[in-house]
Amino acid sequence: MRIDKFLKNARIIKRRTVGKAACDGGRVSINGKVVKAGAQVNIGDTVSIAFGDGNMTVEVLALPEHVTKDMSESMYRIIS
Secondary structure (H helix, E strand, C coil): CCHHHHHHCCCCCCCHHHHHHHHHHEEEEECCCCCCCCCCCCCCCCEEEEEEEEEEEEEEEECCCCCHHHHHHEEEEECC
């Protein structure tokens, strides 16, 4: 699954276009490597996102295509 789609499905970032902009701006990394919006994310990967007020690091637990609001929090585990 593309990283911008994962961020949107997991509801970490509200819209996919905002996720794409964050990736293209160099604020998203997978396993320590800064990535573009089209980069593939896999189960077990560590994703770090730099927000304006800090950083968020999560571990990817699931990659379902269609996600409900209740299911979105089960897609990742917050590390820091």
